[in-house]
Amino acid sequence: MVTTPLALLATYLIYKKVEKVAKITCAIVMSFAALTLIFHSDAFIKWKVTIIYAAFAGALLFSQWFTEKPLIQRMLGSNQEIKLADSYWNKLNSAWAIFFIFCALLNIYVAFWMAQDIWVNFKVFGLTAGTLIFTVLSVVYIFKNMVKEPAEKHEE
Structure with a gap:
């Protein structure tokens, strides 16, 4: 849950741009990680x-x-x-x-x-x-x- 946003941040800091697919992937990863923690499943x-x-x-x-x-x-x-x-x-x-x-x-x-x-x-x-x-x-x-x-x- 921490590494994906950090990777996005690093990409932005290095390239000054983040591809749309990376943003969508990050959103999916964060959503499912949150659901896992909330529902303990x-x-x-x-x-x-x-x-x-x-x-x-x-x-x-x-x-x-x-x-x-x-x-x-x-x-x-x-x-x-x-x-x-x-x-x-x-x-x-x-x-x-x-x-x-x-x-x-x-x-x-x-x-x-x-x-x-x-x-x-x-x-x-x-x-x-x-x-x-x-x-x-x-x-x-x-x-x-x-x-x-x-x-x-x-x-x-």
Whole structure:
């Protein structure tokens, strides 16, 4: 309950800006932490993970279906160094949405049908490792499909 607002503050102090998704995540984390403390029930903490992943998936899918550019393209393609065809951005966006949906559903299963110590290890190590692996796979996909710039000719 303390680290999330501190991370937001640190982000603001360093970059003078906090992304909307970070603010929303902080609000969800703080709300579910408060509910956990008020009602003395760990179910709220367990649901928090699922809701955050579902919100990420929803935002990705919404952006793909109802906005000009998929969210993943706005997040990664805004620096102009990563150039992909629109079809690749859409596939990458969809892949991340599916990944988040899978994580949300898997969290429900592990959180409510397995022992709490198994869920804690799954949340801390399993979801972190899964996200890291998916990130690496995304980087490979991006570099494999990047638009190649024509080589500059050197005149002598």
